[in-house]
Amino acid sequence: QQQVKQSPQSLIVQKGGIPIINCAYENTAFDYFPWYQQFPGKGPALLIAIRPDVSEKKEGRFTISFNKSAKQFSLHIMDSQPGDSATYFCAASIGTSGSRLTFGEGTQLTVNP
Amino acid sequence: EAEVAQSPRYKITEKSQAVAFWCDPISGHATLYWYRQILGQGPELLVQFQDESVVDDSQLPKDRFSAERLKGVDSTLKIQPAELGDSAMYLCASRRDSSTDTQYFGPGTRLTVL
Numbered sequence: 324q325q326q327v328k329q330s331p332q333s334l335i336v337q338k339g340g341i342p343i344i345n346c347a348y349e350n351t352a353f354d355y356f357p358w359y360q361q362f363p364g365k366g367p368a369l370l371i372a373i374r375p376d377v378s379e380k381k382e383g384r385f386t387i388s389f390n391k392s393a394k395q396f397s398l399h400i401m402d403s404q405p406g407d408s409a410t411y412f413c414a415a416s417i418g419t420s421g422s423r424l425t426f427g428e429g430t431q432l433t434v435n436p
Numbered sequence: 437e438a439e440v441a442q443s444p445r446y447k448i449t450e451k452s453q454a455v456a457f458w459c460d461p462i463s464g465h466a467t468l469y470w471y472r473q474i475l476g477q478g479p480e481l482l483v484q485f486q487d488e489s490v491v492d493d494s495q496l497p498k499d500r501f502s503a504e505r506l507k508g509v510d511s512t513l514k515i516q517p518a519e520l521g522d523s524a525m526y527l528c529a530s531r532r533d534s535s536t537d538t539q540y541f542g543p544g545t546r547l548t549v550l
Contacts, residue, residue: 329478355537366440366527366541367479412478421467421531423492424539426478 326350327415329427336403337435344430345397346413353415357424358387358398361410370411371398403434438462440542442528448548454516457545461510461530468505469539470513473525482526485511518549 326349336342348356354375359367373380373387373396380387384401400407410431414424441460449455461468467486471479482501484492487508496503500519505511515522525546529539 327478357538359541364543364546366442366529366544368541369538372537414478416537421484421486421534421537423469423481423484424471424479424529426480429476429478 326425327413327427329413329430331430332428333431333433335433335435338404340403340434342400342403342407342432342434343397344411344413344432345395346415346427347393347395348415348425349394350415350425351394352417353425355416356387356389356396357414358385359412359414359426361412361429367412400432403432405434405436408432408434440528440530440540442526442542442545444545445543446546446548448550449518450550451520452517454514455518455547456512456514457526457528457547459511459513459528459542461528462532462540465530465532465540466508467531467533467539468511469529469531470503470511471527471529471541473527473544475524479525479527482513515547518547520549523547523549 329346357372358370361367371382371385375391386399389396410429413427416424470482473479483496483503485505503513525544527544528542
C-alpha cells in the first residue's frame with residue numbers, strides 16, 4: 324500500500340527558478356517528514372525535515388511547507404542551481420519510534436543553466 | 437564527518453548464486469536499517485535492527501533473504517539464491533537513538549543479477 328504519493332515525477336526549471344515538489348500522505352500517525360536528495364549511484368542524503376507542529380521550515384535555499392489538515396507537504400528550492408539537479412524523495416515515518424521511512428516515488432529535477 | 441560504510445559498492449552475480457552485503461553504521465548508532473531501492477523508485481525497508489535484535493522484518497522475503505547484526509554493530513544482508521528480480525540498490529541506514537529521528541544512508545550496493 325502506497326502511503327506517500329509524490330508529484331511531479333519529473334521537473335525541469337531554469338537556473339534561478341523555484342521548483343516545487345508535492346507530497347501527500349495517508350497515515351495520520353506519521354509525525355516526521357524528511358526530504359532526501361539523491362545523485363545517481365549515491366545513497367539518499369537528508370536535506371531538511373519537519374514535524375507537524377510547525378507549518379513551515381526553512382534551511383538555506385530549501386523550505387518545507389506543511390499542511391496537517393490536508394495531509395500534504397511540499398519542498399521549495401529557492402534560486403535553484405544546476406548543481407541541484409538530482410532526484411528528490413519525500414518520506415514519512417513515526418519518528419518517535421524510529422520506524423521505517425515510507426518514501427514517495429521520487430521527483431527527478433533538472434535545473435538548466 | 438562520520439558516514440555509513442557499505443561494501444561492495446557493486447556486485448554482479450548469476451541467478452541462483454548467493455550474495456552478501458556488509459554495512460558498518462555510524463559509530464554508536466543503535467538502529468540499523470536495510471532498504472532496497474529498485475531503479476526509478478523510492479527505497480523500501482527490508483529489515484530494521486535495534487542493537488542486535490530484529491524489530492521489523494515484515495517486508496523481508498524470508499525464503500531467500502537473511503540479515504544479521506550479531507554484536508549490534510555491523511550487519512550482513514544475504515540473498516540465497518539470487519533471482520533476476522533482486523537487481524536493485526541495497527541501502528543501509530542508521531539512526532543514533534530514540535532522541536533523534538534522522539536516518540543516515542550509506543552509498544549503497546548496486547546488485548545486478550544475470
